Amino acid sequence: MSSSKTWSPHADLVVRHARVHTVDLPIEEARWGRTDFATYDDGYVAVKDKKIIAVGPGDGGDWVGPDTDVIDAKGRVLLPGLVDSHMHAQFSGEGMLNIDLRDVPSAEAMFDLIAQRVAVTPAGQFIQGQYWNELLWKNGVIPTRHDLDKISDAHPMFFMRTCFHVACVNSKALAAAGITRDTPDPAGGTIGRDEAGEPNGILYENAAMGLVQDVIPPLTEEQHLQAVENIGRLLNQNGITSVIDANLSFAQMRAYYQALRRGRLSYRARFMFYLDTATGDVPYHLRRLDEMVAVTGFGNDMLKLNGIKVTLDGIPATGTACMRKPYKHMPETSGFTTITPEEMRAIAVKGATYHWQVGVHTIGDKAADIALAAFDAADKAHGPIAENRNYLIHMPYPHEDQLDIMARLNVSNTTQPSIFHLMGENVILNDEQAAINMAAKLFFEKGVVIGGSTDHPVVPCNPFLGMYAAVSRRDSDGTVWGAEYRITPRQALVMWTKNSAYFSHDDAVQGSLAPGCHADMTLIDRDILSCPVEDIKDTVVEMTILGGRVVYKAG
Numbered sequence: 354m355s356s357s358k359t360w361s362p363h364a365d366l367v368v369r370h371a372r373v374h375t376v377d378l379p380i381e382e383a384r385w386g387r388t389d390f391a392t393y394d395d396g397y398v399a400v401k402d403k404k405i406i407a408v409g410p411g412d413g414g415d416w417v418g419p420d421t422d423v424i425d426a427k428g429r430v431l432l433p434g435l436v437d438s439h440m441h442a443q444f445s446g447e448g449m450l451n452i453d454l455r456d457v458p459s460a461e462a463m464f465d466l467i468a469q470r471v472a473v474t475p476a477g478q479f480i481q482g483q484y485w486n487e488l489l490w491k492n493g494v495i496p497t498r499h500d501l502d503k504i505s506d507a508h509p510m511f512f513m514r515t516c517f518h519v520a521c522v523n524s525k526a527l528a529a530a531g532i533t534r535d536t537p538d539p540a541g542g543t544i545g546r547d548e549a550g551e552p553n554g555i556l557y558e559n560a561a562m563g564l565v566q567d568v569i570p571p572l573t574e575e576q577h578l579q580a581v582e583n584i585g586r587l588l589n590q591n592g593i594t595s596v597i598d599a600n601l602s603f604a605q606m607r608a609y610y611q612a613l614r615r616g617r618l619s620y621r622a623r624f625m626f627y628l629d630t631a632t633g634d635v636p637y638h639l640r641r642l643d644e645m646v647a648v649t650g651f652g653n654d655m656l657k658l659n660g661i662k663v664t665l666d667g668i669p670a671t672g673t674a675c676m677r678k679p680y681k682h683m684p685e686t687s688g689f690t691t692i693t694p695e696e697m698r699a700i701a702v703k704g705a706t707y708h709w710q711v712g713v714h715t716i717g718d719k720a721a722d723i724a725l726a727a728f729d730a731a732d733k734a735h736g737p738i739a740e741n742r743n744y745l746i747h748m749p750y751p752h753e754d755q756l757d758i759m760a761r762l763n764v765s766n767t768t769q770p771s772i773f774h775l776m777g778e779n780v781i782l783n784d785e786q787a788a789i790n791m792a793a794k795l796f797f798e799k800g801v802v803i804g805g806s807t808d809h810p811v812v813p814c815n816p817f818l819g820m821y822a823a824v825s826r827r828d829s830d831g832t833v834w835g836a837e838y839r840i841t842p843r844q845a846l847v848m849w850t851k852n853s854a855y856f857s858h859d860d861a862v863q864g865s866l867a868p869g870c871h872a873d874m875t876l877i878d879r880d881i882l883s884c885p886v887e888d889i890k891d892t893v894v895e896m897t898i899l900g901g902r903v904v905y906k907a908g
């Protein structure tokens with residue numbers, strides 16, 4: 354836009370009459386939870402060439418020329434564009450291509466939604482959906498292939514239950530997968546059958562569902578682009594301008610570059626390249642890293658290769674997170690890791706060799722021990738690794754000895770207080786675990802960078818719910834866990850701005866409203882730094898601006 358006009362001393366955009374929370378402070382302050390950044394009660398932000406050129410009190414009138422767009426914020430509150438440092442953005446956007454069966458009140462209502470989709474879908478093309486739950490229905494019966502065949506026998510169908518452990522499919526899908534009465538149950542899965550032994554269209558567990566999923570064609574290029582647009586809309590509605598998108602495949606990375614070229618990208622994405630043990634063993638992935646020419650930092654302002662993502666353990670509810678002590682609700686186990694400590698070390702050393710950033714999913718405290726030992730070994734072999742900004746993802750039970758290692762090796766953590774608030778896990782933990790569960794304060798006390806995130810689509814990508822949970826330490830039943838670990842609203846805001854920008858090496862240009870930063874801004878309807886704590890979670894985003902361009906406007 355600026356190339357077509359002559360240079361002028363004026364701004365492209367001025368947002369004025371806003372209460373501006375600048376979050377303008379260096380990471381060396383932010384990491385310790387210090388928050389003495391400037392606020393301008395009636396302030397402005399001036400933008401030129403997608404960057405902020407001035408911020409201050411007053412209306413910024415000196416920057417306004419004949420070609421300047423002016424937004425009057427009418428006293429509402431302006432924040433830096435919010436950053437989510439761990440989520441599954443494209444995965445969520447792809448899910449939105451399918452039929453959303455969440456909250457459908459009956460099987461008939463589900464069938465109606467499917468019929469609507471069938472009506473606009475060419476024969477032969479897969480119809481997919483997820484999140485149905487027969488326990489919400491009067492008859493409580495899982496649909497069979499006979500129910501679905503009545504809607505269409507020309508479209509193969511696959512519908513995942515809300516738990517992701519059960520699916521129902523129609524006859525066309527069974528035929529596509531070659532499932533007949535003679536097909537044996539795969540190891541770890543069950544093919545549902547009627548009294549006559551015929552498959553009834555209900556599939557249990559990944560092993561059985563995978564028989565059909567394997568014949569669903571990969572997304573087309575246009576579907577990939579739609580997925581990026583879908584999630585972009587949702588992120589912008591939530592005030593988010595930048596995310597670290599974990600577990601990306603090469604096809605998904607390509608989709609991002611296509612979306613950017615075609616003007617269909619409305620957020621900054623930082624890629625985590627996934628070492629997925631479902632697609633190959635660790636030696637295979639280490640060889641792929643040897644072959645890659647790009648490493649952490651490769652890309653541009655909008656899209657950037659961030660790091661490699663490793664999943665080291667599972668989740669507490671199923672007893673698959675690797676813990677130091679046995680579970681309260683499953684005393685026979687303390688969980689396990691999905692790769693060995695030796696493999697984790699090999700990945701950490703490989704990362705250090707090429708200056709890759711390494712992000713590790715660790716939920717159990719023992720898993721965190723293993724990841725940190727691997728980072729320590731990498732530091733000794735190819736250090737210092739501090740500049741690589743390695744990090745742990747989740748780490749809900751931080752212990753002092755672990756935080757000391759993290760401070761020494763500059764290993765950060767990205768946490769999801771909305772999960773703490775919504776998922777009811779505290780009741781299956783022992784008291785000590787529940788008290789420290791996702792306690793951001795413990796990280797601030799050691800100067801370990803703690804970033805805010807949601808792990809969306811595990812929970813909604815609403816950053817204000819996460820901030821509320823970190824500040825209140827209250828779960829959705831109203832119970833407060835570990836009140837002594839409450840943080841201030843200012844610290845919570847730092848988690849979703851400056852600190853989260855640190856994970857993608859963007860903290861100098863992102864997460865603050867300051868000259869030289871990307872012109873990413875979020876305008877909200879209330880002052881989350883001074884309103885009653887209970888009101889933070891109900892914050893409404895009025896406008897989201899990315900690089901000086903309005904990408905979302907309420908109403």
Ligand SMILES: [Zn+2]
Pocket residue numbers: 439440441599808
């Ligand atoms: Zn995740």
